Amino acid sequence: MAPPDGVTLADLGEDAFLRRLLRQGAAQGKRGFVGPGDDCAVIPYGQQVLLLKTDAVVEGVHFDKSLPPTAVGRKALNRAISDMAAMGGRPENALVTVFSPSDTSASYWEAVYRGIFRAARAAGVSLVGGELSSAPVCALSVALTGSARRGEIALRSGGRPGHVLYVTGRLGGSIRRKHWAFTPRLAEGQWLAQNHLVSAMMDLSDGLAADLPRLARSSGCGFSLNHVPCSRGISLREALCDGEDYELLFSVPPRLAARLETGWHKKFPRLLLTRIGTLHSHRKGREMPVSGFDHFLKQEQEQEGAQAVE
Amino acid sequence: MAPPDGVTLADLGEDAFLRRLLRQGAAQGKRGFVGPGDDCAVIPYGQQVLLLKTDAVVEGVHFDKSLPPTAVGRKALNRAISDMAAMGGRPENALVTVFSPSDTSASYWEAVYRGIFRAARAAGVSLVGGELSSAPVCALSVALTGSARRGEIALRSGGRPGHVLYVTGRLGGSIRRKHWAFTPRLAEGQWLAQNHLVSAMMDLSDGLAADLPRLARSSGCGFSLNHVPCSRGISLREALCDGEDYELLFSVPPRLAARLETGWHKKFPRLLLTRIGTLHSHRKGREMPVSGFDHFLKQEQEQEGAQAVE
Numbered sequence: 270m271a272p273p274d275g276v277t278l279a280d281l282g283e284d285a286f287l288r289r290l291l292r293q294g295a296a297q298g299k300r301g302f303v304g305p306g307d308d309c310a311v312i313p314y315g316q317q318v319l320l321l322k323t324d325a326v327v328e329g330v331h332f333d334k335s336l337p338p339t340a341v342g343r344k345a346l347n348r349a350i351s352d353m354a355a356m357g358g359r360p361e362n363a364l365v366t367v368f369s370p371s372d373t374s375a376s377y378w379e380a381v382y383r384g385i386f387r388a389a390r391a392a393g394v395s396l397v398g399g400e401l402s403s404a405p406v407c408a409l410s411v412a413l414t415g416s417a418r419r420g421e422i423a424l425r426s427g428g429r430p431g432h433v434l435y436v437t438g439r440l441g442g443s444i445r446r447k448h449w450a451f452t453p454r455l456a457e458g459q460w461l462a463q464n465h466l467v468s469a470m471m472d473l474s475d476g477l478a479a480d481l482p483r484l485a486r487s488s489g490c491g492f493s494l495n496h497v498p499c500s501r502g503i504s505l506r507e508a509l510c511d512g513e514d515y516e517l518l519f520s521v522p523p524r525l526a527a528r529l530e531t532g533w534h535k536k537f538p539r540l541l542l543t544r545i546g547t548l549h550s551h552r553k554g555r556e557m558p559v560s561g562f563d564h565f566l567k568q569e570q571e572q573e574g575a576q577a578v579e
Numbered sequence: 580m581a582p583p584d585g586v587t588l589a590d591l592g593e594d595a596f597l598r599r600l601l602r603q604g605a606a607q608g609k610r611g612f613v614g615p616g617d618d619c620a621v622i623p624y625g626q627q628v629l630l631l632k633t634d635a636v637v638e639g640v641h642f643d644k645s646l647p648p649t650a651v652g653r654k655a656l657n658r659a660i661s662d663m664a665a666m667g668g669r670p671e672n673a674l675v676t677v678f679s680p681s682d683t684s685a686s687y688w689e690a691v692y693r694g695i696f697r698a699a700r701a702a703g704v705s706l707v708g709g710e711l712s713s714a715p716v717c718a719l720s721v722a723l724t725g726s727a728r729r730g731e732i733a734l735r736s737g738g739r740p741g742h743v744l745y746v747t748g749r750l751g752g753s754i755r756r757k758h759w760a761f762t763p764r765l766a767e768g769q770w771l772a773q774n775h776l777v778s779a780m781m782d783l784s785d786g787l788a789a790d791l792p793r794l795a796r797s798s799g800c801g802f803s804l805n806h807v808p809c810s811r812g813i814s815l816r817e818a819l820c821d822g823e824d825y826e827l828l829f830s831v832p833p834r835l836a837a838r839l840e841t842g843w844h845k846k847f848p849r850l851l852l853t854r855i856g857t858l859h860s861h862r863k864g865r866e867m868p869v870s871g872f873d874h875f876l877k878q879e880q881e882q883e884g885a886q887a888v889e
Contacts, residue, residue, distance in 0.1 A: 278688070279681035283711040286685060290677075290692045291706065310707035312672055312724075315625060323674040323722045325712040362622055364633040366720055367600075371589035375596060378588070382600045396601065397620035401593040402635040405716050410676055412633045412722035414622075 284483070307425050307487070308352040308471055309415070318422060320358040320415035324349040328407040332449070338377050340449040341409070342384025348474070349413040350392045351453040351515045355472035357423045357462020358415040360455070362397045363389060365411055368404035381409070392455055423462045428469035428488030428520035430550035435529075436543055438516040440477055441508030442500040451515040457537055458517055466529045470519035476512035477545075484518060490548040498543040520548055594793070617735050617797070618662040618781055619725070628732060630668040630725035634659040638717040642759070648687050650759040651719070652694025658784070659723040660702050661763040661825045665782035667733045667772020668725040670765070672707045673699060675721055678714035691719070702765055733772045738779035738798030738830035740860035745839075746853055748826040750787055751818030752810040761825040767847055768827055776839045780829035786822035787855075794828060800858040808853040830858055 278286055309320040326332055326345045346363060353360040365385060367378060389396055394413070437454055454472070461467045469488050473480050477497065485492040499508040521529050526544075533542050588596055619630040636642055636655045656673060663670040675695060677688060699706055704723070747764055764782070771777045779798050783790050787807065795802040809818040831839050836854075843852050 276685045277682050278679055278685060278711065281685055286688070286711055287709065289685060290688060291709075310672065310674060312707065319629070319724070321672060321674055321708060321722070321724065323676050323708065323710060323720065325676050325678065325710065325720065327678065327712055327714045329715065330713045362620065362631060364620060364631055364722065366633050366635050368635065368637065368718070369588055372587050375586045375588060375591055375599060378596070378600060397622065398631060398633065399597065399601075400633060400635065401588065401596055402637055402718075403640045404637045404718065405639065406714065408678070408712075408714065408718075410633065410635065410720040412631070412674065414629070414631065414724070 308355040309358065311356070311422060311424075313419065314416070316419055317416050318419055320353060320356055320417060320422070322349045322352045322413045322415075323410065324352065324413075325408060325410040336449060338380035339384035339387065342381035342386075343388045344384075344449040344451075345381075345409040345411055346385050346388040346394070346413075347392075347451060347453050347515070349411045350388065350394065350455060351451075351472045351474070353413060353415045354453045354455040354458035355423070355470050355517060356415075356417065357421060357458045357467075357470070358417040359459065360392050360394045360413055360415040362414045363394050363411055364397060365399040365409060367399065367401045368406065368408035368410070369401065370405060370407070371403060373407060392453065417462065421463050421465075423458070423467045423470035423519065425469050425471050425484050425487035426489075427467075428484060428490055428548045429522070430490055430548055432468050432490075432520040432522055432548045433526050433544055434481070434492065434494075434518070434520050434546045434548060436473065436477070436498065436516050436518050436545055438514070438541055439498045439500040439503075439508075440473065440514045440516065441503035441511045443511050443513035445503075451513075453515060454517045454540075457540065460536060461517070461519060461529075464532070466521060466525055466532070467519040468522055470517060473514040473516050473518050474512060476510045476514070477518065478509040479512070480518060484520070485548060488520070488548060490550060492546055492548050494546040496543060496545050498541060498545075618665040619668065621666070621732060621734075623729065624726070626729055627726050628729055630663060630666055630727060630732070632659045632662045632723045632725070633720065634662065634723075635718060635720040646759060648690035649694035649697065652691035652696075653698045654694075654759040654761075655691075655719040655721055656695050656698040656702075656704070656723075657761060657763050657825070659721045660698065660704065660765060661761075661782045661784070663723060663725045664763045664765040664768035665733070665780050665827060666725075666727065667731060667768045667777075667780070668727040669769065670702050670704045670723055670725040672724045673704050673721055674707060675709040675719060677709065677711045678716065678718035678720070679711065680715060680717070681713055683717060702763065727772065731773050731775075733768070733777045733780035733829065735779050735781050735794050735797035736799075737777075738794065738800055738858045739832070740800055740858055742778050742830040742832055742858045743836050743854055744791070744802065744804075744828070744830050744856045744858060746783065746787070746808065746826050746828050746855050747850055748824065749808045749810040749813075749818075749851060750783065750824045750826065751813035751821045753821050753823035755813075761823075763825060764827045764850075767850065770846055771827070771829060771839075774842070776831060776835055776842070777829040778832055780827060783824040783826045783828050784822060786820045786824070787828065788819040789822070790828060794830070795858060798830070798858060800860060802856055802858050804856040806853060806855050808851060808855075
């Protein structure tokens with residue numbers, strides 16, 4: 270089909286594409302719902318909220334046959350669990366759709382499922398369904414439900430000027446590290462949300478360079494970035510742009526920052542927490558593209574070794 | 580990966596494959612859950628149950644570019660809604676994952692989404708999320724949630740020997756008819772379940788020849804088939820095997836059959852309801868393959884024109 274305007278998905282990118290698709294159905298939103306644009310959809314359900322997330326991995330895009338099949342399965346489910354963690358929610362039930370050519374061996378998929386079940390057990394998730402769909406390429410699509418108490422979920426949109434930005438762990442090098450073996454920050458996300466310490470939160474799947482502007486934009490803020498905790502042997506540019514960190518990025522009202530840091534080191538003494546910058550009202554930063562980090566990159570390379578909160 | 584036993588998905592088929600995959604996690608089932616094997620997963624949620632369903636359509640398997648894109652979208656969502664109908668549930672929230680090559684036009688997917696929104700509006704479904712995943716082929720994966728009152732859902736497993744089997748509408752010819760333009764039997768499924776008229780129910784997606792043995796097996800029964808309502812110009816074999824009917828198949832305790840038929844004709848006067856056979860305890864029929872219908876096919880062709888309940 271020739272498009273009237275000739276715009277392809279590559280021209281638009283995922284965020285703009287989904288906004289464009291979904292604006293047609295804007296009238297269908299309901300009060301209290303959090304729809305597209307956050308880590309999970311949020312649906313009021315009595316005193317609770319129901320969290321919904323879908324996520325897919327495709328052979329040749331997110332994995333290939335050189336990756337152990339258990340790792341493919343583990344990663345597929347853990348990506349969705351990481352989004353649940355970023356809301357402070359409890360993941361509960363998963364449905365997995367297997368896309369597969371019919372000549373793929375059953376034992377390959379059994380190994381994939383061993384990885385899925387491993388990740389499910391670790392996070393307390395039940396596999397309640399799924400289906401097999403014939404396809405020319407291997408892929409997995411995961412649908413995950415979860416829950417949280419009303420008022421104990423963290424959205425991307427709650428950040429305000431002056432709020433302090435933090436990330437967990439170290440960023441970058443996901444390709445060189447075992448990027449499939451990450452652990453979703455489930456306990457950490459729940460602790461942050463349940464103790465009302467964060468104003469906005471998301472998980473880092475596309476790299477800080479892409480994800481920090483998203484959080485800031487959702488919160489109607491600009492941001493300044495002063496420090497990035499890089500993985501060992503990883504350049505700052507890689508730490509910003511590699512993606513697949515699955516660490517948490519969140520903002521904290523300044524009056525809660527001391528309580529957060531004290532509580533964190535007691536509760537999670539082995540996981541690095543780094544104050545990376547601040548949200549501000551300077552809205553020029555809002556649409557900062559990756560190249561907008563260039564100035565910061567130069568500064569950082571000159572300074573080296575800014576201090577982490579350790 | 581060479582499988583130790585060399586079994587491929589084509590050897591196993593979807594049902595056996597999913598059973599094989601999921602038996603690894605059998606210990607993860609929870610009380611009250613209905614997991615894989617029914618039309619939707621069922622999760623207790625207070626006085627309600629949460630229904631979950633995932634379904635995918637893949638280009639070259641379920642649709643091609645000759646199908647209008649709005650029809651692709653409409654069908655993708657309606658397939659999942661049909662499964663919700665088969666449980667007697669109310670569909671509520673959908674998340675849609677778009678798999679697409681990056682050179683596909685944005686306007687193609689906008690047209691697909693017009694179809695999705697059309698089906699969503701007709702069924703009262705809200706689109707609450709989704710994602711875009713790069714892939715070598717176009718596909719849609721739909722995750723749908725729904726709800727029902729506890730005790731007002733229809734499973735596949737409640738049929739008992741002597742229960743009467745019915746189907747809605749006429750079967751077969753989905754390829755020649757507009758198979759993408761079907762209407763999920765939502766009001767009908769809800770009415771049947773809420774009035775406790777059915778002991779077991781499912782929707783016909785793979786054809787009566789594949790789906791009736793599934794319902795019977797889930798109910799621990801055999802079955803006899805006496806009549807099939809064929810679409811105009813469609814042979815009995817096509818009516819049994821074409822698939823994609825998206826009509827309801829259900830069993831009814833004999834003492835409720837008269838009440839069902841009277842109530843049905845009042846409530847849904849324009850939708851054919853046909854008594855097609857009976858569940859029985861003769862378990863030899865349980866694993867009846869498609870060829871098991873051969874005897875019936877011959878009989879039927881000799882008789883022609885058995886009476887429908889009209």
